Amino acid sequence: QIALSEFFESGNFxxxxxxxxxxxxxxxxxxxxxxxxxxxxxxxxxxxxxGLHLLLSLECDYNQVEIIEKAAKCSVQVYPxxxxxxxxxxxxxxxxxxxFSKIDISDIPLAINELYNAIYE
Numbered sequence: 001q002i003a004l005s006e007f008f009e010s011g012n013f014x015x016x017x018x019x020x021x022x023x024x025x026x027x028x029x030x031x032x033x034x035x036x037x038x039x040x041x042x043x044x045x046x047x048x049x050x051g052l053h054l055l056l057s058l059e060c061d062y063n064q065v066e067i068i069e070k071a072a073k074c075s076v077q078v079y080p081x082x083x084x085x086x087x088x089x090x091x092x093x094x095x096x097x098x099x100f101s102k103i104d105i106s107d108i109p110l111a112i113n114e115l116y117n118a119i120y121e
Contacts, residue, residue, distance in 0.1 A: 024052060024101070027108065031100050034112040042120070052101040055081060060119055063093040070118040071096075076111050 007013050028048070035043055035056065046055040056078075058067065064080050071078045078096040085091040103111060 027100050027103075027105050028054075030105060030108045031098065031112070034109045038109075038112050038116045053079075053097050053099045055095055056098055057092055057095045058119065060094060062119065064091075064096060067094070067096055067119060071115055074114040074118045076115045076118065078115070 031054070032045055032048055035045055039058070042059045044057040046057065048054045060067070062070065064082060068078055068080060078098055081095045081097050082088060082091045100108065
């Protein structure tokens with residue numbers, strides 16, 4: 001408890017939080033820019049104002065399950081959104097969730113390119 005108290009009182013906790021915010025903001029910007037550059041008008045980004053995830057609605061002929069399967073085949077992990085909807089019949093079939101906390105910043109453009117190729121080629 002003493003060490004934790006000193007960590008807060010010294011300002012190191014606040015510095016650590018600021019470093020994390022800067023790091024994740026940069027990752028977020030690279031992710032959004034990569035999506036816009038690669039997908040163009042075929043993708044709509046939602047929820048890009050906060051958090052470590054964003055929603056991506058794709059203009060394609062595949063449903064959520066098919067998109068997730070195609071992404072997995074090229075080792076890109078994306079997540080379903082249907083589990084967050086109260087009425088399971090209302091969720092957008094072409095919507096997936098992307099997380100960016102675990103991916104290396106340098107791998108983001110490649111992963112987005114792989115996702116695009118898996119869906120459109």
